[in-house]
Amino acid sequence: MFCAYCQLYVYDPNTALNFRMEQNDCCIRELMEFLQTIISQENPFALAFKNMAEIEDEEVRQAALERRPTSIVKMSLLEGGDRRRYNLPSHEEVAIVFVGDDGAPPPSREVVIYPRGQALKTISSMSANLDPMIYPIFFPRGDAGWHEQLEHHPDRATRVRNRVTLSQYYNYRLSVRETFNPIFYGKKLFQQYAVDAYVKIEGQRLAFIRNNQNRLRSEQYDTLYEHVNNAANNLNVTPGRVVILPSSYVGSPRALKENFEDAMAIIKRYETAEDIDSLISAEIPDQTVNPELFEIIKTCMIHGPCGILNPNSSCMKDGICTKKFPKEFNPHTVATFNGYPHYRRLDNGRVVVIKGNQVDYRWVVPYNPWLSKKYQAHINVEACMSIKSVKYLYKYVYKGHDCAHVLINESLDHDEINTYLDCRFVSAPEALWRIFEYSISDMSHTIIRLQVHLPDNQRVYFNEGEERVAIDRAAQRDTHLTAWFKLNAEINEARQYSYVEIPYHFVFDGKNCKWKVRQRGSDKVIVRMYKVNLTSEVFFLRLLLLHVKGAMSFEDLRTIHGTVFNTFREACYRLGLLQDEFKWRNTLTEAVATRMPKQIRQLFSIILTLCEPDDPLHLWNTFKDYMIEDYIHHSMPVVLAEQTALRQIESIINQSGKTLTDYNLPTLDQLLDNVLENDDGDIQLFIDEANQVRPLLSDNQRNVADAILAALSEEPNNENKHLRFFFMDGPAGCGKTFNYNYIISETRSRHIRTATAAWTGIVATLLKNGCTLHGLFKLPVPILETSTCNVTPNSIHGRFLRQVSLYLLDEASMIPKHALSAIDKLLQDICYNKFPFGGKVILMGGDFRQILPVVKRGRPADVVESCIKCSEHWQYVQRFSLTENMRVQIGEEEFSQWLLKLGSGTLPVKPEDPLQGCIEIPEQCFLNDNESIVEKIFGGAEEADYAKRAILTPTNVDSLAINEEVFHRLPGDVKIYLSSDSIETDDHNEIYNFPVEFLNTLTPSGMPVHCLKLKIGAVIMLLRNLDLKGGLCNGTRLMVRALHNNYIDGEVLTGVSAGNRVFVP
Secondary structure (H helix, E strand, O other): OOOOOHHHHHOOOOHHHHHHEEEEEEEOOOHHHHHHHHHHOOOOOOOOEHHHHHHHHHHHHHHHHHHOOOOEEEEEEEEOOOHHHHHOOOOOOOEEEEEOOHHHHOOEEEEEOEEEEOOOOOEEOOOOOOHHHHOOOOOOOOOOOOOOOEEOOOOOOOOOOOOOOOOOOHHOOOOOOOOHHHHHHHHHHHHEHHHHHHHHHHHHHHHHHHEEEEEEEEEEEHHHHHHHOOOHOOOOOOOOOOOOOOOOOOOHHHHHHHHHHHHHHHHHOOOHHHHHHOEEEEEOOOOOOOOOHHHHHHOOOOOOOOOOOOOOOEEEOOOOOOOOOOOOEEOEOOOOOOOOOEEEEEEOOOOOEOOOEEEOOEEEEEEOOOHHHHHOOOOOOOOOOHHHHHHHHHHEEEEOOEEEEEEEEEEEEEEEEEEEEEEEEHHHHHHHHHOOOOOOOOOOOOOEOOOOOOOOOOEEEEEOOHHHHHHHHOOOOOOOHHHHHHHHHOOOOHHHHHHOHHOEEEEEOOOOEEEOHHHOOOOEEEEEOOOOOOHHHHHHHHHHEEEEEEOOOOOHHHHEOOOEEOOOOHHHHHHOOOOOOHHHHHHHHHHHOOOOOHHHHHHHHHHHHOOOOOOOOOOOOOOHHHHHHHHHHOOOOHHHHHHHHHHHHHHHHHHHOOOOOHHOOOOOOOHHHHHHHOOOOHHHHHHHHHHHHHHHHHHHHHHHHHHHHHHHHHOOOOOOOOOOOOEEOOOOOOHHHHHHHHHHHHHHHHOOOOOEOOOHHHOOOOOOOOEEHHHHHHHHHOOOOOOOOOOOOHHHHHHHHHOOEEOOOOOOOEEOOOOOOOHHHHHHHHHHHHHHHHEEEEEEEEEEOOOOOOOOOOOOHHHHEOOOOOOOOHOOOEEEOOOOOOOOOOOHHHHHHHHHHHHOOOEOOOOOOOOOOEEOOHHHHHHHHOOOOHHHHOOOHHHHHHHHHOOOOHHHHHHHHHHHHHHHHHHOOOOOEOOOOOOOOOOOOHHHOOOHHHHOOOOOOOOOOOEEEOOOOOEEHEEEEEEEEOOEOOOOEEEEEEEOOEEEEEOOOOOOOOOOOEEEO
């Protein structure tokens, strides 16, 4: 039998040495003999105590005598749980696993030793003998380790601290010096020593916290005050709760959560283009200024090249670069809300030669100059502008310690006992990092965390038995919140700020518990309030503190428009910060007092489709009498009046794909014609309209109409199946809409069913019975190559689409090819044939010089690829062109021709930039530097002219800035409407990761800003399709006529409904 290491201390030295060399023939015999001599002669533990090998041999012998299996204990790591924390190690490493609350190591652990000839004993993990007994190869002479009486060198000792801490001791042991340190040559034993040391350090820290916080408790002020004043009745009751592992303890769950919240507070504030430019570059460095970085970027950070320069590049797929190179030149970085920013890429002529090709800034992979220069490698650095991505990154950083599912398998008395434990996993690198006290997180800004509490409800910390002292001390000290009240009462200037804004202008003096004027800048300061329970009254207080300014007391916070509310929750409802089940009832109550039944029906329909009331049937039953007043006034029976009102309501909600049944409202009979509002009506009226308009048509317009009518006169068959798809091309003002409406009148007069639609709601209002393509064909969102429409052949809508013979589809240039494919599949399905578009006649119209399909973060090539011109159906289209501009007025011919050339791409480009297509803008189109565009467009304009004037801008940022300037020029008082923001998620815990103040900062597409400021006389634009038939759609401009608490009274400025008064909830 071979002897194991440490088993040979009791053997004859020569015999032991020979055994060792047999099993370690790669070692130096002289060195082995030297170590053996030191251990045997100088190590006090070598002969006095048994080693682990002896204990194992004794177990084997005892099991043999008792004729039983040897007791074996195995530990296995199991995969499972959170992959970010419970993933198995990817390589061999020494780690320590232990069970502890919140991943905290046990404060103490005992080690068993076996003295020879005596019963086993235990020693503390803090014993000075522990390290030399466990690591004799590191301490062959048995040198004592750390102990509580170990003192500093006299040169390092101070009056305050003379003794060496455990952390300092191991820091000393593991520091790199020029002298030899055997620990660093111990390989896996070195790793074991490191993790063992770290666990002892952390255990000692936790023991200190627990020993000193056993008596530390916390309680709310009012509860503690009541306890003290009723001490006679609470003799055996201890107030408050014990303070457990605090957030000041590095690595604790509370510390990680606080750091996560601080990090989120930073990213919520800093996401501008300037911030991106300070960290990320997508440009070629100046070779003369920074030659080293120039060579690194040239070698490591240039993409491809690919495309026409290298079609066989690995990044190419279907002739397109999957990484979307080359990028576009950009004079400035543009930060996007939910995707990659468009980095600054100047067109300054700087190029490098890669594989024989000259490449410029468009081929540079974004990088951080410092990282690239440090590591001299390809390191792509991107700005994460998606909040989901950012939250994922920071959740990963602050996910908490590594964990392991451990299986303990014990073979005892012929039975196997499996014990599964959820343990913390500490590797050697983590242990060393923490032993040397390196920072695990760093903040670029100072985060000020503001307290939130109800009146006399602040938390008070006290030692058990010192409750009265704590009460007296708390009564004399203000919190952040109560000090803010006093600040507003004393300093007028402070009243212009909300609670979360005050730290940017004032500093809290913790010693005197008061706010003082800030003397230094606040550039590196970020403020956040602590999170609270979302269902408690303190949450509504917190919500008010985000918006109310200048409050001098808790009562001021509950005072809204002069009314003092009993609770903070009620005050939030009054401000519109919460969804109130009574809100829509109050809206209708406010409207019926002064408005007409038709307007109330429209308002009720909008509330149904956009506001999601809890009980629509109750709203209908409550206000139906006001909605049918006009019908009752004309002697219509009540039952018929209700049916008629419901028909009108249904015609509005149908445009959003809803029916009365969806809202549990009374249903109607024979819905078909009413749902789609496409009945024949007065045929003679259509005949008169057609006869009146036809002489006004141009030859080109008449040719289009005649071709459509001819196609409608023929039944679809195999010969003409590809001859029923038409496209009417024409720039703005050439009479496309005029021709559509003529064709509608002509076909309706001939009893031919026609459906009209446009891609956007604003254009649909210009067509007779127009609707959106999404509404007509129930197109899905988003539209993909495999998308299908949500219509079945036997549904009411399916039967209607089958009866339609002609489809007029405007804004064809904006329709994606996948949408056209989905419409084709739908019509083939409901018409039970395989002819293109089910054999229906399709007339599309548009202008490809104008807006093309929107492709999220797409390049020009991606946008062109998505057009219907790239569809398989386009090869069969019969194209007609309208060229005569009927809208241009005298004196505007030259500008009209310039726009036409611009859209056609025939304008001459700038000579100095022939590749990028830059053109010269006419001088008269520019404003002087000191001239305001707002003053130029609206200055001196009468109110009646507002509908004819507008400022167009491609970005929301510019639009908001222009709106702000126009708004400040308007007279009158400001009324503020606040949004009630929340998220929908199946994970309830995820709600706490999205504080309401962060949701308030988001302005998704199609949504207004959280704080909407309006004045009477302001021009506003709808962002949703509310009622296409009533002219209320995305893009409709209104003038504010009155501002009510629950709705806006506006006058339509444009379209077929111009002059109508409408109400927007």
